[in-house]
Amino acid sequence: MGLDANTQQLIRAVAEGDIRLARKWALEALDGDTTQKNRPFVSRYLSILSSEGSNRIELPGNLKDIMLCEDVSLSFKEGRYYLGEQERQTAEKIMRMAGVSQKLMEMQIPYKNATLLYGPPGTGKTTFGRYVAYRMGLPFCYLNFSRLVDSLLGGTSRNLAHAFSYASANPCVFMLDEVDTICASRERCGSGGAEKELGRVTITLMQEFDRLANDVVAIAATNRLDLLDEAFVSRCPIKCEMLPLDEGGRRAMALKFIEDTGMQLPAPVVDKAVREAKDQRQLMDRLILAIAEKLDEEAN
Numbered sequence: 302m303g304l305d306a307n308t309q310q311l312i313r314a315v316a317e318g319d320i321r322l323a324r325k326w327a328l329e330a331l332d333g334d335t336t337q338k339n340r341p342f343v344s345r346y347l348s349i350l351s352s353e354g355s356n357r358i359e360l361p362g363n364l365k366d367i368m369l370c371e372d373v374s375l376s377f378k379e380g381r382y383y384l385g386e387q388e389r390q391t392a393e394k395i396m397r398m399a400g401v402s403q404k405l406m407e408m409q410i411p412y413k414n415a416t417l418l419y420g421p422p423g424t425g426k427t428t429f430g431r432y433v434a435y436r437m438g439l440p441f442c443y444l445n446f447s448r449l450v451d452s453l454l455g456g457t458s459r460n461l462a463h464a465f466s467y468a469s470a471n472p473c474v475f476m477l478d479e480v481d482t483i484c485a486s487r488e489r490c491g492s493g494g495a496e497k498e499l500g501r502v503t504i505t506l507m508q509e510f511d512r513l514a515n516d517v518v519a520i521a522a523t524n525r526l527d528l529l530d531e532a533f534v535s536r537c538p539i540k541c542e543m544l545p546l547d548e549g550g551r552r553a554m555a556l557k558f559i560e561d562t563g564m565q566l567p568a569p570v571v572d573k574a575v576r577e578a579k580d581q582r583q584l585m586d587r588l589i590l591a592i593a594e595k596l597d598e599e600a601n
């Protein structure tokens with residue numbers, strides 16, 4: 302049997318060193334194989350190639366330790382994402398403002414398409430950033446400040462400048478996650494050495510933020526709005542409070558996820574998870590556990 306069109310595309314992408322395209326064609330090939338004998342192979346590699354974080358975009362050496370960049374077009378599972386009304390409106394607004402900020406750029410008027418997400422842990426802030434990148438067809442570039450802070454305190458705030466200039470040069474959704482870690486109100490900063498350094502890093506962050514190109518979609522997230530420097534908050538024209546879903550929302554989120562997995566969970570199990578989960582993260586953890594238990598039961 303000769304090479305089919307898909308395999309030819311895959312070979313071409315590999316030969317041209319385009320790993321992103323090669324992944325895409327590999328996924329297509331796996332998706333198209335429904336034979337029983339290949340089932341374990343297909344499910345193993347579908348899972349690896351489409352899992353969160355697996356489609357990393359290669360970054361320059363000086364950025365590798367501080368930033369992650371991912372092609373979410375292959376890994377974000379829209380069919381499992383519950384889009385609440387508020388998130389839908391916020392995403393629409395971010396996408397509309399992308400057009401507006403382009404026009405402003407042509408008029409040489411600086412404008413930031415910047416959104417601040419705030420709310421308690423586990424309410425979907427980071428996931429929403431990935432969703433926006435997926436919807437806009439842009440890479441998801443992710444800076445997590447709580448992981449960064451050690452190196453920043455080591456006097457390497459120039460790394461921050463590298464990350465920002467990368468984001469400016471490469472259109473992306475630029476997520477500044479757990480931004481309160483460094484962007485704490487300057488009044489709150491004490492007089493100790495580390496706190497002064499943190500204050501300086503906050504100023505660097507704002508200067509870099511002001512220099513961001515108009516076409517970067519910036520999304521900052523925090524669960525401590527009360528700690529954030531007011532000057533940073535006011536730099537984000539779009540603000541969205543992310544809260545734990547109410548019971549109706551949790552049920553809708555659970556049913557969407559379960560349906561997409563193709564599993565049949567007993568209604569009382571789903572009810573219990575929906576009733577007891579306090580936020581989206583807990584709900585997802587409980588559903589995954591319930592699915593794992595069901596599969597275990599079926600296997601024995």
Ligand SMILES: Nc1ncnc2c1ncn2[C@@H]1O[C@H](COP(=O)(O)OP(=O)(O)OP(=O)(O)O)[C@@H](O)[C@H]1O
Nearest residue numbers: 381382383422423424425426427428524581582585
């Ligand atoms: N709208 C949603 N639809 C489906 N799953 C969701 C949704 N929101 C959150 N989740 C699930 O909940 C988990 C936690 O969400 P996420 O990490 O985005 O929360 P967070 O607000 O960023 O939390 P933290 O403040 O602790 O960083 C995700 O891994 C995802 O599985």
Ligand SMILES: [Mg+2]
Nearest residue numbers: 426427478522
């Ligand atoms: Mg988060």
